[in-house]
Amino acid sequence: MNTAAPSAPPRTLELAEQLIARPSVTPDDAGCLSLLSERLTPLGFHCEAMDSGPASFRVQNLWSKRPSALMGRAQDAIKTIVFAGHTDVVPTGPPGEWTSPPFVPTQRGGKLYGRGASDMKTSIAAFVVAVEEFLAATPEPLISIALLLTSDEEGPSVDGTKVVVEQLRARGERIDWCIVGEPTSVARTGDMIKNGRRGTLSGRLVVRGIQGHIAYPHLARNPIHQAVPALAELAALRWDEGNAFFPPTSWQMSNIHGGTGASNVIPGEVVVDFNFRFCTESSAESLKQRVHAVLDRHELEYELQWTLGGEPFLTTPGELVDAVQRAIADETGLVTELSTTGGTSDGRFIATLCPQVIECGPPNASIHKIDEHIALSDIEPIKNIYRRTLEHLNTLAAAQR
Numbered sequence: 001m002n003t004a005a006p007s008a009p010p011r012t013l014e015l016a017e018q019l020i021a022r023p024s025v026t027p028d029d030a031g032c033l034s035l036l037s038e039r040l041t042p043l044g045f046h047c048e049a050m051d052s053g054p055a056s057f058r059v060q061n062l063w064s065k066r067p068s069a070l071m072g073r074a075q076d077a078i079k080t081i082v083f084a085g086h087t088d089v090v091p092t093g094p095p096g097e098w099t100s101p102p103f104v105p106t107q108r109g110g111k112l113y114g115r116g117a118s119d120m121k122t123s124i125a126a127f128v129v130a131v132e133e134f135l136a137a138t139p140e141p142l143i144s145i146a147l148l149l150t151s152d153e154e155g156p157s158v159d160g161t162k163v164v165v166e167q168l169r170a171r172g173e174r175i176d177w178c179i180v181g182e183p184t185s186v187a188r189t190g191d192m193i194k195n196g197r198r199g200t201l202s203g204r205l206v207v208r209g210i211q212g213h214i215a216y217p218h219l220a221r222n223p224i225h226q227a228v229p230a231l232a233e234l235a236a237l238r239w240d241e242g243n244a245f246f247p248p249t250s251w252q253m254s255n256i257h258g259g260t261g262a263s264n265v266i267p268g269e270v271v272v273d274f275n276f277r278f279c280t281e282s283s284a285e286s287l288k289q290r291v292h293a294v295l296d297r298h299e300l301e302y303e304l305q306w307t308l309g310g311e312p313f314l315t316t317p318g319e320l321v322d323a324v325q326r327a328i329a330d331e332t333g334l335v336t337e338l339s340t341t342g343g344t345s346d347g348r349f350i351a352t353l354c355p356q357v358i359e360c361g362p363p364n365a366s367i368h369k370i371d372e373h374i375a376l377s378d379i380e381p382i383k384n385i386y387r388r389t390l391e392h393l394n395t396l397a398a399a400q401r
Contacts, residue, residue, distance in 0.1 A: 026088035085127065198246060257272075
């Protein structure tokens with residue numbers, strides 16, 4: 001009779017389940033950062049809370065850094081790698097539509113289910129365990145390691161990573177490399193990483209007219225009729241041609257609101273929401289100027305409010321991209337694809353301080369969905385990719401001494 005105790009689950013899986021069990025719907029951290037600080041402090045990390053925002057929407061941020069073996073002896077030679085991510089998750093949707101409760105981590109059919117399983121609590125667990133394993137084998141690395149974690153990525157992203165980066169810049173902190181743990185893969189962990197993201201620029205256009213009876217159009221001015229030719233011109237414009245890393249800039253309308261609700265009234269205004277996803281071939285200012293030129297040429301009476309969500313950023317192949325690609329090849333045998341597609345991430349804030357930022361994480365097919373999950377077979381590989389990346393960068397630092 002075999003009376004041996006069952007083997008413990010892999011540490012990455014165990015930590016991921018502990019994080020998933022905390023219902024950290026944005027901006028509530030639900031204790032995730034405290035749990036992570038407890039794991040990092042014994043490793044020599046200094047854990048610093050950088051919370052921000054009003055009491056009604058308090059965001060918890062963690063900056064946790066471990067100095068290298070060179071600290072105090074060769075400051076200019078020390079490079080820092082940051083693992084960045086978010087503990088907050090999107091709302092679950094109707095809990096009754098989940099096969100298992102969204103905040104009860106559940107294994108079935110070779111997958112781990114729960115809100116945040118893919119986006120991005122498994123990546124955070126993999127960060128921590130990768131660092132633990134790396135430091136166990138290399139207790140005096142030649143690089144500094146830091147983690148930047150927030151509970152405000154799925155929300156407004158105003159008091160999260162953006163605030164931490166501003167504080168780090170103000171006190172002269174240096175970041176050389178950054179890996180954001182967003183789910184970037186398609187079919188298998190490591191098949192795609194993001195080495196940049198497009199910028200996002202939104203506009204709310206209000207075109208004014210004169211309200212009146214629809215039977216007496218000569219006594220009114222229809223703002224919908226006036227706006228349509230200008231909108232058609234904007235929709236047909238070729239803003240740029242893109243480049244080797246980015247597709248061409250796109251302009252899309254998302255909402256049009258006009259009318260009083262009555263069928264016999266010409267409205268007094270029409271409101272149009274639109275968005276640019278723009279590449280490094282265009283700037284926010286150049287796009288604004290071109291839009292205003294079209295609207296002015298059509299002699300519209302209008303107001304236009306702009307919101308810049310983030311500038312584009314790009315990390316060309318170099319130290320970080322090479323280290324991550326080598327780590328993926330060593331772990332999985334895959335030749336990873338570099339991509340800049342998809343939405344925005346907190347990488348846009350970090351890129352204003354750090355010259356090399358990439359995103360690398362598990363497959364993203366189930367993110368934000370009912371029954372979000374990650375394949376159990378993807379969990380250890382992403383942890384090992386992070387650990388191997390640390391090993392490659394530490395070797396690089398040794399060669400550059």
